[in-house]
Amino acid sequence: MKLRQTFSEADLQRIKSAVKEAENKISGEIVPVIVENSGQYGTATYKGGVILALISFALVIVVDRYVITDASNTLYYDPVFIFFVVVLSGILGSLLVSAWVPLRRLLISQKQMDECTRQRAENAFLEEEVFATRHRTGIMIFISFFEHEVIVMADRGISKVVDQKEWDKIVADLVGQIRQGRIIDGIEAGIRRCGDILLEKGFHKTPDDVNELRDDLRIN
Numbered sequence: 001m002k003l004r005q006t007f008s009e010a011d012l013q014r015i016k017s018a019v020k021e022a023e024n025k026i027s028g029e030i031v032p033v034i035v036e037n038s039g040q041y042g043t044a045t046y047k048g049g050v051i052l053a054l055i056s057f058a059l060v061i062v063v064d065r066y067v068i069t070d071a072s073n074t075l076y077y078d079p080v081f082i083f084f085v086v087v088l089s090g091i092l093g094s095l096l097v098s099a100w101v102p103l104r105r106l107l108i109s110q111k112q113m114d115e116c117t118r119q120r121a122e123n124a125f126l127e128e129e130v131f132a133t134r135h136r137t138g139i140m141i142f143i144s145f146f147e148h149e150v151i152v153m154a155d156r157g158i159s160k161v162v163d164q165k166e167w168d169k170i171v172a173d174l175v176g177q178i179r180q181g182r183i184i185d186g187i188e189a190g191i192r193r194c195g196d197i198l199l200e201k202g203f204h205k206t207p208d209d210v211n212e213l214r215d216d217l218r219i220n
Contacts, residue, residue, distance in 0.1 A: 015032055036145050047097070125142075134212065
């Protein structure tokens with residue numbers, strides 16, 4: 001899936017306008033980031049291949065014991081034939097896992113997805129230079145599409161005065177919107193809420209405030 005193609009120009013403009021509107025009132029930078037996935041999860045492909053290979057081998061045994069009784073069927077009893085059946089099943093299993101997202105997610109533990117998403121978010125925080133604001137007042141709203149996970153990460157100028165439960169509420173609301181297929185509405189609401197939190201905590205826009213980071217949605 002090409003993640004960029006899921007957003008129209010109008011969608012991207014809505015998000016950009018939401019960031020601009022929020023930042024017009026605050027001394028801070030809001031950076032929305034969305035990625036297709038946070039990890040490659042090669043083990044899931046491996047697991048899919050092994051599972052289907054084992055299933056095919058088990059079926060060979062069942063067919064041998066309970067279906068085929070004619071010993072003259074030499075091809076079926078040929079070890080090379082059985083080997084190729086199992087190998088081809090393993091390849092098919094790997095391809096199915098690679099092509100079918102729900103199946104791939106089924107073979108990945110939640111812990112692994114959480115760890116990969118956290119690591120990718122931390123990398124994005126550095127890559128997008130959210131830390132590089134003058135007063136360390138950057139906020140990143142990070143969405144990992146494959147994992148269905150959202151992380152709100154604030155720089156130290158903000159995190160030291162804002163409770164984690166505030167970000168958790170934004171995450172919960174945004175995840176709920178995404179599950180309903182309203183991802184743009186969810187991102188807009190999350191951006192507005194980030195702006196409101198900064199206003200509540202006294203991060204008002206100052207006369208010398210400049211736009212330090214661009215306002216558009218980052219798609220990776």
